[in-house]
Amino acid sequence: MLLTHPNVKPKPFVKWAGGKRQLINILLSNVPSSFNRYFEPFVGGGALLFELQPSKATISDINEELINAYSVIKDNVEELISSLKKHKNTPEYYYFIRSLNPKVLTPVERASRFIYLNKTCFNGLYRENSKGQFNVPFGRYKNPKICDEENLRAVSRFLNSIEITILNCDYKKTCELAKSGDFIYFDPPYHPISKTASFTKYNRNDFSEKDQIELSEIFRELDKKGCYVMLSNSNTDFIKKLYAGYKIQEISANRFINCKANKRKKLNVEVLITNY
Numbered sequence: 001m002l003l004t005h006p007n008v009k010p011k012p013f014v015k016w017a018g019g020k021r022q023l024i025n026i027l028l029s030n031v032p033s034s035f036n037r038y039f040e041p042f043v044g045g046g047a048l049l050f051e052l053q054p055s056k057a058t059i060s061d062i063n064e065e066l067i068n069a070y071s072v073i074k075d076n077v078e079e080l081i082s083s084l085k086k087h088k089n090t091p092e093y094y095y096f097i098r099s100l101n102p103k104v105l106t107p108v109e110r111a112s113r114f115i116y117l118n119k120t121c122f123n124g125l126y127r128e129n130s131k132g133q134f135n136v137p138f139g140r141y142k143n144p145k146i147c148d149e150e151n152l153r154a155v156s157r158f159l160n161s162i163e164i165t166i167l168n169c170d171y172k173k174t175c176e177l178a179k180s181g182d183f184i185y186f187d188p189p190y191h192p193i194s195k196t197a198s199f200t201k202y203n204r205n206d207f208s209e210k211d212q213i214e215l216s217e218i219f220r221e222l223d224k225k226g227c228y229v230m231l232s233n234s235n236t237d238f239i240k241k242l243y244a245g246y247k248i249q250e251i252s253a254n255r256f257i258n259c260k261a262n263k264r265k266k267l268n269v270e271v272l273i274t275n276y
């Protein structure tokens with residue numbers, strides 16, 4: 001079922017809010033031992049996808065720039081690498097690239113702009129203003145790795161070595177494709193622990209409590225269909241109530257509890273919910 005690669009192991013090619021690398025071993029140990037296709041409808045940086053390396057996968061995200069980048073890495077990685085090598089890490093150049101309208105660029109230029117901004121912007125955040133324009137300031141990093149050739153090629157090889165469907169759509173559409181025996185991993189924008197503690201705004205559409213309720217209904221439908229379903233979210237009473245009756249594990253993760261980087265603490269801030 002799982003493919004192994006003799007080459008470099010692929011890893012997320014963007015820094016992404018909610019990235020799962022810290023919890024990857026816990027996630028891996030909770031994956032069902034066998035399943036048909038792998039679905040990741042909120043793929044983001046795809047940490048579990050790259051770690052698990054399933055042989056059949058459907059990934060999707062509502063973020064158009066991100067999904068375009070996955071497709072370009074799969075189909076046109078060498079052109080992308082050449083384009084990434086041309087970027088400069090200066091504020092003037094950054095704000096010029098940021099000001100470009102991605103919709104008028106070619107898919108390669110668009111992916112190149114997206115990865116460049118991700119590597120050089122402040123904190124690697126993805127944030128848009130009300131008009132849908134990326135609005136994160138320049139990050140002032142000394143030597144950001146704008147073009148990680150080795151990893152981009154590894155990601156490309158991996159995406160070409162499996163049967164994969166890459167979609168830019170709402171997670172509900174992706175879930176309609178799942179059938180009995182498939183494994184779905186949901187890593188949605190988290191329910192905020194407090195109004196200011198969490199970052200759930202990835203684009204113009206907030207993920208509200210109503211969205212969390214709808215997602216839990218879809219989780220139940222997939223369960224009834226005979227799918228294996230796993231979901232990450234924050235450890236709040238609201239979330240635990242929504243998934244009552246399923247296996248809920250509390251997971252500790254390092255989290256900033258203070259604006260100072262050295263004030264980190266292990267907190268039971270997340271839950272991992274499975275129907276198996």
Ligand SMILES: C[S@@+](CC[C@H](N)C(=O)[O-])C[C@H]1O[C@@H](n2cnc3c(N)ncnc32)[C@H](O)[C@@H]1O
Nearest residue numbers: 016018019020042044045046047062170171187
């Ligand atoms: C918590 S992040 C996923 C992080 C990812 N697992 C990783 O390792 O980087 C949530 C993702 O959901 C996407 N998203 C938000 N609302 C969505 C929706 N309605 N349908 C599909 N994707 C959505 C965001 O663009 C974001 O990439």
